[in-house]
Amino acid sequence: MAEPAAEARRIVGKVQRAPYPTAEDALALVDRLKRERKPERALEAAIHGVQQFPVDVELLRQTGSLAEQLVGDEPDRATLYARIAVRSFRRAARIVPGDPEIAAGYARMLDRRGNRDGAREALEPHLGQTPPHPEIAMAFATLAPGRGETDRALDLLDAAIAVRETIRLRHAQARLLDRAGRYEESFAAARRGNELVAISQRASRFRPGLLTATVDAVIAATPADAMRQVPRIDRRSELPVFIVGMGRSGTTLVEQIIAGHPQAHGGGERRAVQRAAAAVSKLSRRQYPAGITEWTVGDLERIHDQFIAQLRDLAPDALRVSDKLPQNFLRLADIQRLLPGARIIHTQRNPLDVCISAYYQDQKIPAMEPWDLYRAGLCYREYERLMAHFRAALDLPILDVRYEDLVARPEEEARRIIAFLGLPWDPACLAVEQNRRIVDTSNYEAVRRPIHGEAVDRWRRYERHLEPLRRGLAGLPPE
Numbered sequence: 001m002a003e004p005a006a007e008a009r010r011i012v013g014k015v016q017r018a019p020y021p022t023a024e025d026a027l028a029l030v031d032r033l034k035r036e037r038k039p040e041r042a043l044e045a046a047i048h049g050v051q052q053f054p055v056d057v058e059l060l061r062q063t064g065s066l067a068e069q070l071v072g073d074e075p076d077r078a079t080l081y082a083r084i085a086v087r088s089f090r091r092a093a094r095i096v097p098g099d100p101e102i103a104a105g106y107a108r109m110l111d112r113r114g115n116r117d118g119a120r121e122a123l124e125p126h127l128g129q130t131p132p133h134p135e136i137a138m139a140f141a142t143l144a145p146g147r148g149e150t151d152r153a154l155d156l157l158d159a160a161i162a163v164r165e166t167i168r169l170r171h172a173q174a175r176l177l178d179r180a181g182r183y184e185e186s187f188a189a190a191r192r193g194n195e196l197v198a199i200s201q202r203a204s205r206f207r208p209g210l211l212t213a214t215v216d217a218v219i220a221a222t223p224a225d226a227m228r229q230v231p232r233i234d235r236r237s238e239l240p241v242f243i244v245g246m247g248r249s250g251t252t253l254v255e256q257i258i259a260g261h262p263q264a265h266g267g268g269e270r271r272a273v274q275r276a277a278a279a280v281s282k283l284s285r286r287q288y289p290a291g292i293t294e295w296t297v298g299d300l301e302r303i304h305d306q307f308i309a310q311l312r313d314l315a316p317d318a319l320r321v322s323d324k325l326p327q328n329f330l331r332l333a334d335i336q337r338l339l340p341g342a343r344i345i346h347t348q349r350n351p352l353d354v355c356i357s358a359y360y361q362d363q364k365i366p367a368m369e370p371w372d373l374y375r376a377g378l379c380y381r382e383y384e385r386l387m388a389h390f391r392a393a394l395d396l397p398i399l400d401v402r403y404e405d406l407v408a409r410p411e412e413e414a415r416r417i418i419a420f421l422g423l424p425w426d427p428a429c430l431a432v433e434q435n436r437r438i439v440d441t442s443n444y445e446a447v448r449r450p451i452h453g454e455a456v457d458r459w460r461r462y463e464r465h466l467e468p469l470r471r472g473l474a475g476l477p478p479e
Helices: 002-012 023-035 039-052 057-073 075-095 100-112 116-126 134-147 150-163 167-179 183-203 210-221 224-229 251-259 272-284 297-314 326-338 351-359 373-393 403-408 410-420 458-465 467-474
Strands: 240-244 264-266 320-323 343-348 398-402
Touching (some): 057 075, 100 134, 116 134, 134 167, 150 167, 224 373, 240 251, 240 326, 251 320, 251 410, 272 297, 343 410
Parallel strands (some): 240 343, 343 398
């Protein structure tokens, strides 16, 4: 476990710890830190425990699971976390080869790193289990379409759902049925999965309309006259590039194109703008978003310099570093005030395709409400309303990229993107399937393939079910 431990110290810092009396004490600390929502510290505690108790399977499992979680939560360090997860799961699998959860975790991480054959081999001993473990069924469902094993994967999912129906299993089933061309069955599975999502949202007391309230507040805080009159900071770094839009609009593909350039770095879905805005609001003692126009130049410059320093640490040789968090469309005013040299790439796609694609995903953004097609349409209108406001109120450079144009004319559109970044053209930008960086997206299998247009007009497969979505997009009342 020496190599993962060394990498973890690079990530979380070397913290001196006294030896744990027992493995159970180490696990107790890991559990406490997880409950406190401190996953990095929990990972460090788990690795420290493995150093003392190198054959403790539960410590290895916790190390792998925490590192896998952090791959998505901390894209700046995703590659290092992925290595830790792979090595931890692999060691645990050697100790207990019959544990399906460990095998599934190992397979997921091998798959995310592009080793699909290794992932399939890790799952093989568990595929005959009756009933199948749900994690094995889920992991196999991701691999199956590319290997001609869709029918077998569907059988596994059916058997797992018969034991215990979950949101993730239903969505996996829906996506596989879609790939198999069984569209009515696919939509029925997706609808059932989203019924389960709605139940969970009601249980968590989620309030519908959150995006509308957020957009109202941001528009009120950033009138065009005020945004034109605020003092500008004396800083202008061209390093940051933000790829924004509604989720499922092509942000990942655009970033893969940029990341292929030798002078650029794909930073993934970072939360850096959110953290920076919170920091400057705290320094200026102003509420967010109401106080955006009242942020002081001194506070803005301080946070700007920290932001750019962090980007340079992330990719010291890069001339451009991208952030593809789609919902940064809510924070374009923050970006103009904090990072006036930044470029914005705004991805767009047929709203019917955006919403139906989001309807099929496990990872739901509550503010977007994609588990309800009518409300998904209303939320899309709110996104369009805010973007129209920002176009009138801000002077950031924004390049619009339509997904349909990108997949129909990839070189033409990719050249336009790279030219917008002020970089020379490089053919490597089109070889997106050869880019082996860890990709933070709910559909990472798709970005391992060459650029294709198979998802264009996907909505037509489900047209007879989309009247609620159409009404939401038109702003009409529900039927």
